[in-house]
Each structure stands twice: as structure tokens, then as C-alpha cells.
Amino acid sequence: MILDAVMPPRCPISGMSVGKTGQLSPQAWSALHFIEAPYCPRCGVPFAAEYGDNIECPSCVAEVPVYDHARAALVYDDASHKLVVGFKHADRTELTPVLAKWIERAGAALISPRTCLVPVPLHRRRLLERRYNQSALLAQSVAKFSGVQYTPGFLRRTRSTRPQKNLSAGARIRNVGGAFEVPRQAASAAANAHIVLIDDVLTTGATLSACAKALKKAGAARVDAVVLARVVKGGIGAI
Numbered sequence: 001m002i003l004d005a006v007m008p009p010r011c012p013i014s015g016m017s018v019g020k021t022g023q024l025s026p027q028a029w030s031a032l033h034f035i036e037a038p039y040c041p042r043c044g045v046p047f048a049a050e051y052g053d054n055i056e057c058p059s060c061v062a063e064v065p066v067y068d069h070a071r072a073a074l075v076y077d078d079a080s081h082k083l084v085v086g087f088k089h090a091d092r093t094e095l096t097p098v099l100a101k102w103i104e105r106a107g108a109a110l111i112s113p114r115t116c117l118v119p120v121p122l123h124r125r126r127l128l129e130r131r132y133n134q135s136a137l138l139a140q141s142v143a144k145f146s147g148v149q150y151t152p153g154f155l156r157r158t159r160s161t162r163p164q165k166n167l168s169a170g171a172r173i174r175n176v177g178g179a180f181e182v183p184r185q186a187a188s189a190a191a192n193a194h195i196v197l198i199d200d201v202l203t204t205g206a207t208l209s210a211c212a213k214a215l216k217k218a219g220a221a222r223v224d225a226v227v228l229a230r231v232v233k234g235g236i237g238a239i
Contacts, residue, residue, distance in 0.1 A: 012086040022094045031079035044071040067212040067223050072230035073102035080229040088134045100141030107226030116151040117143045120199040123160040139198035154190045172206035182218035191219030202230040
């Protein structure tokens, strides 16, 4: 309260003053594009029209993802980019509960009482630089809201990788290939488990696929993913 009086809270998207920390302005709400059905039943990319319950997008037909299903709360565009960057790089961690609620809603059909929530891990060097793992904050909060198990120890990043931001799709796959493993002490618990990966952004799916590959190698029965935002080629409802 005192801090809000000294430094009035501002919307992380529009920069406008808001009533309390973590709120979004009306302009920000109108700029965000939440993903609703219809969408690809496998990867969750939004469709422009209803094509049928079992019709998958061309990308999933051409190459089935390593993960079983993926869902996203938002389309990754200019508005959600500002939200993600503020949360990820500008210490806007007060947004965690709001963003986690959106993720929980997007992944409601994938998360069950027996689900284990696993954040995409940072390498320890990156974690020291950033001071927090945004995916872990989101996963912890989603676990609290949904009442499921938060299991960060199921997955470990074994080497530091280049930022994926400016890499091509092929380079992204090579960059994170073999970069994740299930620690020996977690292998028995991960075996036969239903795991839902939590991350901030899905671009090509290379990171989520690398994580899913490591978890399935350890015997996980099913690996799904829920993210805050995902890139949609061609814009909203392009397919």
C-alpha cells in the first residue's frame, strides 16, 4: 500500500495508471487475444473455423510433436509480448497470480488430480543472472490454484544454451537437443506419470519437445504442455 502511494502501479502493457499492483488497464485487456476453441486438438493453435473434433493442423499432421498435447492462454503478439517481457526480464513477478490463472484456465482439460506440474528449467548460470525462473513461478502458482503436485525436480537443464529468440526452427532444435534430463533420484517418480510442462512462450515447440523427449525416455506415460502465449504464424486464426 505504501509503495503504491509512492510509486503508483502501472499497467505492464499500456503503461497507464491502475488501481493496484498486478492490474491491467482496459486498453490492455482489449489488446490481448485469448485463445478459444476451435483449435488444433493436439498443439492448440487456433483455427479460423470449426473443422471437426479430430482435425489437426498441417504442422501436426506433417510431424507429430514429441509432447502429447499443448495449450496456450494467449496469442503471442505485441500486447502479450510486453506482458511476457515485463514478467520475465523486468521483475514484474507481481503478475504471477493473474498469468497463472490464465494458464490454469487454458490447460483445464489437460490438468487432473494426478497430474505433475513441471516447469521448463533454466540452467543454473541463467538462473543466477535472472534471479528467478519465470516458468517455475507460474507452475507453482498453477499448482496452488489447481491443487495438483508441483514437481520441479523431475527435469534438469544439463547445459547452458543460446537464447532461442533469433534462431531458425532447425537451429532451435539443435540448440536444445539433449539439454534436458530427468535426475536419477526422480526417475522412479517420473515413470508412468502424467506430466504437464509449464512455460511462458511456445514458438516452434523445440524446447517443449526436448523436455518431453527426456521425460518420455525416463518412462513418463504422457507429457502435455501449457504455456502463457504461443506464436501463431500468419496472425490470429490464420489456419
